[in-house]
Amino acid sequence: MRKKLSRFAAWLLTLGILAVCLSGCWDYKGLRELTVVAGIALDQSDNAPNVYSLSFEIVDSTTPPKEQADSVMITSEGRTIFEAVNNANKQLHNEMYFGNTDIIVVSRQLAETVGIDNIFDAFLRDYNTRDSLLITISRELTAKELLESPEDENRISSYFLSDSLIDSTAGTNFTRAYKLFEVYNLRMENAGEIMLPALRFEDKEKKLLRTDGMALFKKDKLTGFLADEDMPGLIFATEKLSGGHYVAELDKVGDYLTADVISSKPKLGFRYESGRLTLTSFVNVLARVVEVDTDIKEIHDEEMEFFEQKACESMVSDITKVIKKMQAEREDIFLFGREIFRKDPRLWDTLKDDWDTRFSQAEVEVSCEFLINDTGMIRGYYAEGVS
Incomplete structure (x- = not known):
């Protein structure tokens, strides 16, 4: 028993000496x-x-x-x-x-x-x-x-x-x-x-x-x-967000709604039916109002629905515009091709050799859900019947 303990102690001592003497970076420089x-x-x-x-x-x-x-x-x-x-x-x-x-x-x-x-x-x-x-x-x-x-x-x-x-x-x-x-x-x-x-x-x-x-x-x-003015459409269509702002144009020229983005979740997709490719983009946005540059100051149910509708229309327009611009340039910066490759590799194999043309000729469908849950008024979060 003592011999085993002595051997074990000798091994520990040897390992300790090696660790001290041989450790370090092989190419260390001061x-x-x-x-x-x-x-x-x-x-x-x-x-x-x-x-x-x-x-x-x-x-x-x-x-x-x-x-x-x-x-x-x-x-x-x-x-x-x-x-x-x-x-x-x-x-x-x-x-x-x-x-x-x-x-x-x-x-x-x-x-x-x-x-x-x-x-x-x-x-x-x-x-x-x-x-x-x-x-x-x-x-x-x-x-x-x-x-x-x-x-x-x-x-x-x-x-x-x-x-x-x-x-x-x-x-x-x-x-x-x-x-x-x-x-x-x-x-x-x-x-x-x-x-x-x-x-x-x-x-x-x-x-x-x-x-x-x-x-x-x-x-x-x-x-x-x-250009900078095309970036909001690109960012909302491709990235999850938990901050930032969005400026939506209302009916009258010079009337704007500025919303602080709480969360934004995009979803890119596609359909391929009878040889026709359709690219889809959906965005779900939750936001709060930070500025209303319009004659509307008191926000009730009707005004809230109006703001949400116009913000959604504005975002659909921004996303559609930048997708169409990239289709004209035949450049898929949205990575729809990667989305097809990940979800349907067999379909991608039939499209990839001619993807620039397929992308440029594809139909585009953009949709949006824009929910405002805070009017920015002193009473806090918006609720039905409260302004």
Whole structure:
């Protein structure tokens, strides 16, 4: 018995020594050995065709701890993205570290001519980069200029941009942020088209940035942009919401109802009968009134039904308009193709080879249920007979 206990104790001691001596990260590097990259801008080179120009926003490690962090920009070129990264490393004392990289900005020219599949491939294969970083499109001449901070501001533009994109995706605001792996997965499904947030300067001299709708793609090539006014129809038709607002136009020109969205649940569907495809969209919205810009001020049963009817009609119009617009462009950003693939794979097999044409020629049916449960008056929630 004592021998067994001694052997067991010896094994425990050996395991303890091994755990202490051999544990740790195999490629550990200290902060002083790394150059932290906050964001990357991709452009085409002005000096040679088929050459990438990459700009890296690097966190300035010399900034005193009590001051706001600053950044510096370095640019390199290469026939491939990996070659451009290696050329950039030659300009630095320490190797670049991409673990804290939050955003990739792609120039409009590069997205239109070269496409973005090669960009996904390069960054997804590199174990140093995270597949959760955001990707966006520049509507300016270059992507680099979006990452250049104003001279009088000490800020890291890449982190500012990524935070702004994430904040703007709440509720019904006019853009959506997509992570690298999400866009890659959509491309691999091949059941619809991707879209990415677009950025431009509101004031170029002051370098005030703003989101500007969504960039639209055919396969991996940029084809155009979806304007802000089309975003509500797209968002309500495709996303579950628990916040944001909706502005509905009433009968008279200039009369509007503004509703705060409590919940919104969309449902995309389809019917295929006698060789004819019908795409369906249904939205169930629960909301509260926050502003009534009309002569109607006292809200009783009749007025409540009127507001719900007009809000529903307005939403059906918004969704129908953007679906028809995308049908004219032959771009299924709603991902109806994915819906067919998931619910009826055999039907999708017969439609997928000619999906662009099938989508553009399909009939569209949009319906809505809009319920207002709070008038915003001092007595609280709306109930029958109470205003």
